[in-house]
Amino acid sequence: MDVRVSLKDVAAHAGVSIKTVSNVVNNYQHVTPAMRERVQRSIDALGYRPNLAARHLRKGxxxxxxxxxxxxxxxxxxxxxxxxxxxxxxxxxxxxxxxxxxxxxxxxxxxxxxxxxxxxxxxxxxxxxxxxxxxxxxxxxxxxxxxxxxxxxxxxxxxxDNVAAARDAVRHLVGLGRREVAFIGARRGRSEPAQLRVRGWREELRAAGLSADDGLVAATDGWGHADGAAAMARILDSGRRPDAVFAYNDPMAIGAMRVLHARGLRVPEDVAVVGFDDVVEGRFGAVTLTSVSPDKxxxxxxxxxxxxxxxxxxxxxxxxxxAEYRLVGRESTLGHHPADDGVNGASGANSADSAHG
Amino acid sequence: MDVRVSLKDVAAHAGVSIKTVSNVVNNYQHVTPAMRERVQRSIDALGYRPNLAARHLRKGxxxxxxxxxxxxxxxxxxxxxxxxxxxxxxxxxxxxxxxxxxxxxxxxxxxxxxxxxxxxxxxxxxxxxxxxxxxxxxxxxxxxxxxxxxxxxxxxxxxxDNVAAARDAVRHLVGLGRREVAFIGARRGRSEPAQLRVRGWREELRAAGLSADDGLVAATDGWGHADGAAAMARILDSGRRPDAVFAYNDPMAIGAMRVLHARGLRVPEDVAVVGFDDVVEGRFGAVTLTSVSPDKxxxxxxxxxxxxxxxxxxxxxxxxxxAEYRLVGRESTLGHHPADDGVNGASGANSADSAHG
DNA sequence: CCACGACTGTATAACGTTGTAAAACCAGGG
DNA sequence: CCCTGGTTTTACAACGTTATACAGTCGTGG
Missing domain, CATH: 3.40.50.2300 (Response regulator)
Structure with missing residues (x-):
């Protein structure tokens, strides 16, 4: 079927002009119901489908x-x-x-x-x-x-609002009593103003009277799990021992948690972690991930x-x-809820929730 | 720039015919170098770019x-x-x-x-x-x-070769001493022959003289984390206590691991888990995931x-x-390797590796 | 009964490109 | 000087569609 049938073929089949068929196809208003039906019958019979290339050429x-x-x-x-x-x-x-x-x-x-x-x-x-x-x-x-x-x-x-969202995330951590909040995923060699999430992190820490020095910021080249893991390892290797981590996105946060776990640090007891983007993956790890959830x-x-x-x-x-966003609190900041195994629909959103536009 | 310049405009600018310009654009062979250059100059001067819609219409x-x-x-x-x-x-x-x-x-x-x-x-x-x-x-x-x-x-x-890959995965589990291997992610209400991975699972278990009864198969509607989690929960709730799980894909395997973890079962000590597809996410959980890795x-x-x-x-x-595939062994079947925190490139591939076409 | 609109349908010309066939050009040989 | 044969360039048609402008058709009111 469908070898290649054009308006011309349909017009011949229905015994009308090409343009009339075109009018039917495009639902042009001045076509009598009788004519419309006759043409439609031919269209169906021949299996006509408009050639988009031609339409595009004509319409631009x-x-x-x-x-x-x-x-x-x-x-x-x-x-x-x-x-x-x-x-x-x-x-x-x-x-x-x-x-x-x-x-x-x-x-x-x-x-x-x-x-x-x-x-x-x-x-x-x-x-x-x-x-x-x-x-x-x-x-x-x-x-x-x-x-x-x-x-x-x-x-x-x-x-x-990336700055506001980052501030919310940091405020959430500070509100839980964390005092040394690292940032993972700054861009290497860029001026900070371009980096809204770093800026929000810094602003909120300063507003809380806490330190936001460069030793707490880990720049990375990429934005994947491995980059987050490497950045986390670098911070720990430097001797710093933050009690919280705010990551540029969820994969990096998960990579960071992997390193924390491998080194015997517990999440969230020793280090609380917040990610960004709220990807599905974050809801099914051994420790579910608190994250900023944009309305995709x-x-x-x-x-x-x-x-x-x-x-x-x-x-x-x-x-x-x-666009709007919410901060969705889960185990990586709030601790383990025994009943939650991801099977129930709500799967972990809870009291830290807050909506913003 | 780039308002809309056609072959006609270029032809006028260069003082040649439209087709000659077309010949230059398409690298047609019979064009003198002098002519080619003259036309090219006009093309560059006007910033001509071919209209693909027209080309498509013409060439089909x-x-x-x-x-x-x-x-x-x-x-x-x-x-x-x-x-x-x-x-x-x-x-x-x-x-x-x-x-x-x-x-x-x-x-x-x-x-x-x-x-x-x-x-x-x-x-x-x-x-x-x-x-x-x-x-x-x-x-x-x-x-x-x-x-x-x-x-x-x-x-x-x-x-x-999905059947062979599934058999490899199950053989890997059986080789580690597992005797009750569940399958997560069968399709609900379908005849089995369509399900190559279930077939491989069944064939290999039978070849090893082990049971492959229906109580070990969990059918699901979807193929995501939550479906895997729900299926795992259903199997455990049924009273079965498999010592290994083979999942249709990695997200389902990860969802299953979440449930195992939530219920206090250790991976791989109590239950070994193998996934399918080798997605990045599987390499960064608290327990990294053994998986069949197709050559994407x-x-x-x-x-x-x-x-x-x-x-x-x-x-x-x-x-x-x-296409080829490999079975990549990681912690979910082989246990924890202290040094592995995902930072090093190799990140967890090891002795279970095997390649197939 | 004719003229006038309003309403339907039609012929024709584009849209920008490429294939075909024919025209123009250019050497070289008779 | 003209013809021949090969190369380069050109004119024109076509791809399938829609817009424009025009030609019917029909009912209505003068």
Whole structure:
């Protein structure tokens, strides 16, 4: 079936003009019910399906948006991708996925549209990209930015309030009596203002009258389990003995917990740990992980809506959209709850919960 | 920049015909160096970039292949997606990602091309799809199947030898002296032959003269951490007390370990656990996870090559390609190695290693 | 009964690219 | 000087769709 049937074939079959078939396909209003039915019958009979390439050529739109993420291995991005795909599907848009590895080179290529040249719009979650890299990119493809990096540029940006979220996490730890809170996952060789989570960590510690010296910050190259483990090991090897750790994301927090466990330190009794992103994995370790939980579904939805809003050449004022988040308290800060084995739906969210926009 | 410049504009600027510009762009051979340079200069001056929609319409190809996976949240699929994207990029192809949730309805839609109608080929990893669902799908879009499901249909299929891999895993457990090996993650209400991993589990147990009765098999609806946890809890609640567990995949194995831990059972002393897929997460828990490790990079590469090989209407004989795998032994079967905290690169692979094609 | 709108349907021309076939060009030999 | 044969360039059609502008059709009111 479905060898290749065009409007012309359907028109011949129904004995009408090509445009009339097109009108039926596109639900054009001035078509009599009788005619509509006749044409529809031919469409069904022949199994006609519109050729999108031709439609795109004619309309100048492709119906495709690109989503460029640092890496899919991190479940946060995978779940975010799922949210974007679902949101796009609701608008009859298709998502083309790309990954940059968080490398500036790749991020530039993507932002310039060199990797995918068939797209109507682009959603990009940059890691190393700098503001200057976005100066002269093609104007006809709208761009929406996601994530922690904050640029002073005329593009929409969707993110949670990273500084506030980091402060909440640290406040949670301080409220539990912790006095020496390490940060794992600063970016190597970057000015701090770019690092909203470090900034929140520092601000909250200072506000509490606690130390936030450089010995408590571990910079890393990557953002995976192994990087978190290495950073944790480095802090312990330096002789510091923090009683709490705030990690840039969940995989790093889990990597850090692995090292703590291997060295005989108990979580949370000796060291409390808070992660970021609330990935599923954190809910099923031997010690479940307290984490900042961004509303991924909302972020995906808002990103898609922002891109689509800019399609018709309309250019609404660039806006910074704040998605909501919650701090979800689990065993890595609150200790073990005997009944919780992950089988019950609620699986570990509890009193530390707090919602923010 | 880059408002919208076509071959016509370049031709006018260079004072030649449209086709000549096209010839230069496509590296057609009969173009004098002088002419080539003159045209190239105009191309650069105007910043011309080919319109892919038009090219696609003309050539009947889009340069896009679709990859449809059950879910991105499972890191195995995320890593597989990354491998496919990289392989496709090497062939100057772009990947359009879709997820089916493992639901038959969605899988049918995808296989019929209803979700993405701009693609040259499709790579699909089915879960619930049945052979009959593929009977009459569009012939002009080549399909390659991935994963455990094995159909007797004329499509390429890329997978590891699931039966052999499962037997290796069980043999590993039996070799360690385990006598009661449970299987977690059978499919509810399906005939067993479709379930290669259950079959391997059963075959190997029988070959060892051990029991493989139904009380040791836990069927599940989904394939995530929570499903594994629930299945493990169900087995324990039934009064059975297996000394080993083989799970359909790593997330389920990790969910099961969470339940074992919550109930005071030690891994591996009381219960040894083996997973499947070797996701990163398994290498950083309090107890690292022994797992079957498929060569994801090869699977992604082979899948892309298979699809592209069938593009020109050429139809090579459908083939079943076996990718390689290894069984990677870690703490969940072999016990704790004091020095291993995940910081060192090798991170836990050891004597249980064995490679297979 | 004719003219006038409002409503339906149709022919034609694009969109930007590439394949085909034919035209223009250029040496070299008769 | 013209013809021949090969190379380079060009004109034109086509891919399948939608927008535009026009031609019918039909009911209604003067």
């Amino acid at each position: 739109r492709t119906g495709i948006i690109a989503l460029a993420l640092p890496e899919l291995g991190n479940p946060y991005f995978a779940e975010l991708a799922a949210a974007v795909i679902d949101a796009a599907t609701r608008h009859e848009y298709i998502v083309l996925l790309d990954h940059t590895g968080g490398r500036r080179e790749q991020e530039i290529l993507v932002s310039q549209g060199f990797r995918a040249r068939v797209i109507d719009g682009l959603i990009l979650s940059p890691i190393e990209l700098e503001a200057e890299d976005l100066r002269d990119r093609p104007e006809n493809v709208p761009l929406v930015l996601l994530g922690e990096r904050d640029y002073d540029l005329p593009y929409d940006h969707i993110a949670i 579904e909302a972020i995906g939805r808002l990103a898609v809506e922002s891109v689509l809003a800019r399609l018709g050449g309309q250019a609404p004022e660039p806006r910074r959209v704040r | 190809r889009t340069g896009i292949i679709a990859l449809a996976l059950p879910e991105l949240g499972n890191p195995y699929f995320a890593e597989l997606a990354a491998a496919v994207i990289d392989a496709a990029t090497r062939h100057e192809y772009i990947v359009l990602l879709d997820h089916t949730g493992g639901r038959r309805e969605q899988e049918i839609l995808v296989s019929q091309g209803f979700r993405a109608r701009v693609i040259d080929g499709l790579i699909l990893s089915p879960i619930e799809l049945e052979a009959e669902d593929l009977r009459d799908r569009p012939e002009n879009v080549p399909l390659v199947l991935l994963g455990e499901r094995d159909y007797d249909l004329p499509y390429d299929h890329i997978a590891i 990079e090869a699977i992604g590469r082979l899948a892309v090559e298979s699809v592209l090989a069938r593009l020109g209407g050429q139809a090579p004989e459908p083939r079943r390609v076996r």
